[in-house]
Amino acid sequence: AQSVTQLGSHVSVSEGALVLLRCNYSSSVPPYLFWYVQYPNQGLQLLLKYTSAATLVKGINGFEAEFKKSETSFHLTKPSAHMSDAAEYFCAVSGATSYDKVIFGPGTSLSVIP
Amino acid sequence: DSGVTQTPKHLITATGQRVTLRCSPRSGDLSVYWYQQSLDQGLQFLIHYYNGEERAKGNILERFSAQQFPDLHSELNLSSLELGDSALYFCASSPLYQETQYFGPGTRLLVL
Numbered sequence: 001a002q003s004v005t006q007l008g009s010h011v012s013v014s015e016g017a018l019v020l021l022r023c024n025y026s027s028s029v030p031p032y033l034f035w036y037v038q039y040p041n042q043g044l045q046l047l048l049k050y051t052s053a054a055t056l057v058k059g060i061n062g063f064e065a066e067f068k069k070s071e072t073s074f075h076l077t078k079p080s081a082h083m084s085d086a087a088e089y090f091c092a093v094s095g096a097t098s099y100d101k102v103i104f105g106p107g108t109s110l111s112v113i114p
Numbered sequence: 115d116s117g118v119t120q121t122p123k124h125l126i127t128a129t130g131q132r133v134t135l136r137c138s139p140r141s142g143d144l145s146v147y148w149y150q151q152s153l154d155q156g157l158q159f160l161i162h163y164y165n166g167e168e169r170a171k172g173n174i175l176e177r178f179s180a181q182q183f184p185d186l187h188s189e190l191n192l193s194s195l196e197l198g199d200s201a202l203y204f205c206a207s208s209p210l211y212q213e214t215q216y217f218g219p220g221t222r223l224l225v226l
Binding site: 032034036042043044045046049090094095096097098099100101102103104106107 | 116118145147149156157158159162164169170171172204206210211212213214215216217218219220
């Protein structure tokens with residue numbers, strides 16, 4: 001069965017500092033991996049996705065993530081945090097077929113300190 | 115604006131009642147997904163429909179049911195409501211499946 005863990009339910013960084021949000025997954029099949037962001041009182045928005053192409057995936061708003069099969073990880077990074085990055089971030093995993101469920105991690109709340 | 119619409123935005127009802135949540139996917143998207151988000155359970159996948167057919171089920175209670183109509187809009191029916199069903203219900207759509215999902219703004223359900 002697929003599962004997702006996100007280390008740290010809450011992360012605080014200073015404005016301009018590196019953002020690192022951790023995601024580990026378990027999957028019996030080659031996974032599709034996603035990072036979504038949720039701003040207060042809004043729906044989720046895709047940041048980036050991995051679908052077995054390049055292992056380093058670039059997304060919107062300066063975020064990127066690296067797929068490491070040996071570590072079963074898909075950590076999200078951004079070189080310099082901005083106040084507008086404060087939000088809830090969700091990692092998700094799915095298989096490649098329409099019969100596969102999409103499993104979301106518990107989420108990490110990111111705070112950016114001025 | 116993701117292009118996915120959900121109605122109503124807010125719903126207040128009583129225990130034991132039945133409600134219907136509606137989702138209109140982006141134009142041309144064949145897949146519709148339903149999720150429940152609550153403080154204690156987090157974001158839970160409920161069900162996925164692709165071109166009118168149920169494709170995957172997650173943690174969906176037997177009191178809940180869904181369907182996707184020929185025009186591709188979807189409805190989530192919640193019956194015999196309990197206090198614990200209070201949550202934010204999201205619908206998402208994608209062109210095919212296992213691609214980028216575009217989320218609607220959600221329906222906030224409060225069961226009193």
